[in-house]
Amino acid sequence: MTAARLILVLVAAALLISPSVARPAAGTASREPQVAVRGVLLAGNAAGAETQGSPDLATLRRIKASISNWEEAATANNVTGKSLPLPQRWDDDQPCAGTWTGVHCDKQGRVSELILVCVEPSKLLQPALPVPQQPCFTGLLTNDYAALPALSKLDTYTSNLYGTLPAQWADAGVFSGLTFLRLSFNNASGAVPPEWGRPGAFPALKSLLLNNNNLSGELPPEWGNNGSFPSLELLFLGDNKFKGPLPASWGAAGAFPRLELLSVISNNLSGSLPPEWAAPGAFPDLQDLVLMANRFNGSLPSEWGRQGAWQNLTGPRQSILRITAS
Ligand SMILES: *[C@@H]1O[C@H](CO)[C@@H](O)[C@H](O)[C@H]1NC(C)=O
Ligand SMILES: *[C@@H]1O[C@H](CO)[C@@H](O)[C@H](O)[C@H]1NC(C)=O
Ligand SMILES: *[C@@H]1O[C@H](CO)[C@@H](O)[C@H](O)[C@H]1NC(C)=O
Ligand SMILES: *[C@@H]1O[C@H](CO)[C@@H](O)[C@H](O)[C@H]1NC(C)=O
Ligand SMILES: *[C@@H]1O[C@H](CO)[C@@H](O)[C@H](O)[C@H]1NC(C)=O
Ligand SMILES: *[C@@H]1O[C@H](CO)[C@@H](O)[C@H](O)[C@H]1NC(C)=O
Ligand SMILES: *[C@@H]1O[C@H](CO)[C@@H](O)[C@H](O)[C@H]1NC(C)=O
DSSP states (O other): OHHHHHHHHHHHHHHHHOTTOOHHHHHHHHHHHHHHHHHHHHHHHHHHHHHHSOTTHHHHHHHHHHBTTHHHHHHHSOTTTOOOSSOOOSOSSOTTSSOSTTEEEOTTSOEEEEEOOSSOGGGGGSSSOOOOSSOOOEEEOOGGGGGOTTOOEEEOTTOEEEEOOOGGGGSTTTTTTOOEEEOOSSEEEEOOOGGGGSTTSSTTOOEEEOOSSEEEEEOOGGGGSTTSSTTOOEEEOOSSEEEEOOOGGGGSTTSSTTOOEEEOOSSEEEEOOOGGGGSTTSSTTOOEEEOOSSEEOSOOOGGGGOTTTTTTTTOSSOOOEEOOBO
């Protein structure tokens, strides 16, 4: 291609200086170098587009279109709260130029981080929990979020996305690089997909934060498959409407090999605590287990007192093992 362009320039130059170019052709000749120059400039733009444009442009536009109050929410929020002079509205075709708030790209121009938050995460630590005053991004949780193959971080903390968690997010290869998925404080409803427990679906995921939504149904035993969440360290399921028992399978050897914190606080879970959760090999790295504000009954399984069980449950985070019986 470079050779072709070089030839074009040379041909144009030859036309320009050629004494044999007759009058009718002279006009053509005088235009040719401009074409050539324009060609070079276009080539320069194309090279720039590799770092500022993105093959994911169409997907981002679909995500934007899926949010019904985009203009209102983008005005009220700085999307990430990043200090830009104006909220960027994702209007141009250069999502990787650094001006699309909440969008970060890798060197290939693929979207690696997508952050649509309405309240600064630091405010999470403040006593009064955020009830966002400004309009938040209201839209359906669509499959489009899964059409970003280089995504490492998806954060919609305190946004207002609704609908069920798409089972397709666990399709092969879709989220192979995802390390952080936070949908906390949204309006997701329905059951969490058993499909998300398919081994290989989330090989890199370290944080799965689904707390403070409107999720319901039972916790899926499939999430305890050997290989389901090989990298997962944090699993927040609290403040939803889950019911039914803690799945015994989650304590199987090979399930949650890296999990450090599991919280199901403030749901409607019931039944007795599964002895399997303290079996040899269960939750080898668990440091915090937060079960409070549910409806468990029965007695504390004697297995939970087994020597060697819960060996890490004295981690750096204030170790919590609180259970409210009904
Ligand atoms: C948006 O950013 C501007 C400039 O940094 C700041 O003054 C404003 O408070 C921010 N708004 C919100 C809602 O975070
Ligand atoms: C949450 O989503 C449901 C649809 O699933 C909708 O009916 C409801 O109004 C939403 N709630 C808020 C606070 O947006
Ligand atoms: C939660 O979801 C149910 C349907 O499962 C819906 O009827 C209800 O309005 C939702 N709650 C909120 C606060 O959106
Ligand atoms: C889990 O799967 C791995 C790899 O397939 C295997 O080596 C290991 O033995 C399995 N663990 C259990 C407890 O089944
Ligand atoms: C909790 O589940 C019980 C049935 O186990 C049901 O009767 C009750 O209404 C549920 N509570 C809430 C707040 O959903
Ligand atoms: C959990 O305990 C085991 C055995 O003491 C140790 O090898 C491992 O590093 C601990 N994990 C964490 C996350 O501290
Ligand atoms: C615990 O609750 C379940 C229903 O959720 C009931 O079938 C069972 O008998 C209860 N067990 C005890 C020990 O109260």
